[in-house]
Amino acid sequence: MTANQISHQFDTSDATALAAAALGPMLEPGDTVLLNGPVGAGKTHFARHLIRSVLIAPEDIPSPTFTLVQTYDTIVGPLWHADLYRIGTVGEIEELGLGEAFETAICLVEWPDRLGELRPENALNIWLKDGASEDSRMLCADWLNPRWTEKMKAWVL
Numbered sequence: 001m002t003a004n005q006i007s008h009q010f011d012t013s014d015a016t017a018l019a020a021a022a023l024g025p026m027l028e029p030g031d032t033v034l035l036n037g038p039v040g041a042g043k044t045h046f047a048r049h050l051i052r053s054v055l056i057a058p059e060d061i062p063s064p065t066f067t068l069v070q071t072y073d074t075i076v077g078p079l080w081h082a083d084l085y086r087i088g089t090v091g092e093i094e095e096l097g098l099g100e101a102f103e104t105a106i107c108l109v110e111w112p113d114r115l116g117e118l119r120p121e122n123a124l125n126i127w128l129k130d131g132a133s134e135d136s137r138m139l140c141a142d143w144l145n146p147r148w149t150e151k152m153k154a155w156v157l
Contacts, residue, residue, distance in 0.1 A: 005142040006152055013135045016042055016128075017049035019155075024053035026151045027106045029077040032120045034112035037128035042137050043110045046128060047081055050108065054079065064110075069096055071105075078105040084114035093118055124148050 010016040027033070033050075035043040048061045054074035064070045064083040072079045080101045087093055093115060101107050102120050112119060122145040129138050141152065 003142045003144055004149055004152070005140065007138065007140040009131050010137050010139065011131070011133070011135070013042070013045060013137075016046060016137050016139070019139070020046045020049040021053035023151075023155055024050040024074075025076060026154065027054070027076055027079075029105055030103060030122075031147075032102050032107040032109065032123040034115075034119070034123045034125045035108060035110045035128065036112060036125060041128040041130065043128055044083070046126070047108045047110065051079060051081060069098070074106070076106060079108070080105050081108045082110065084109065084111040087111070087114045090114075090116040090118055121145070122147065124152075 008019070010019060035047060037043055044063045051061050051072055051074070052058075054076050056073055056075055059072075062070060064081050065085060068082060068084070068086065070081045072081070080098070082096070082098055084093065093099070098107065098109075099118055109115070124141060124143045127140040130136070131138050143149070143152070
């Protein structure tokens with residue numbers, strides 16, 4: 001399979017947040033979004049605004065850096081937000097139940113390089129990196145599974 005890809009530069013953190021919020025309602029259980037990028041690139045910012053866009057009722061969206069996983073009931077189905085930065089082994093990920101969640105929930109995963117062989121092949125990969133100014137970000141997305149192609153065409157960037 002050939003990878004499909006898109007890229008876009010956002011000039012402000014608000015523009016990045018709006019893009020994340022636009023993606024949220026397009027997701028459904030079984031969709032996994034892998035958020036890649038260095039510390040401070042905006043992975044949690046992106047995830048937080050995506051989650052807020054689909055919550056049934058407003059609630060605080062903490063970073064899962066220390067809890068490793070936060071779960072939410074949303075209008076589009078159950079959603080898991082995982083931060084694997086502090087994970088040392090694939091076994092620890094299996095203990096979290098993330099493998100099953102990939103099949104039954106929407107999953108947002110920060111630091112997906114820690115997944116090893118658990119990395120879902122049907123995931124949408126989003127890469128965030130610093131842009132030209134302090135608040136700007138470059139977003140690149142790629143995917144192999146054709147299920148993402150229509151969603152990416154509809155995603156307003």
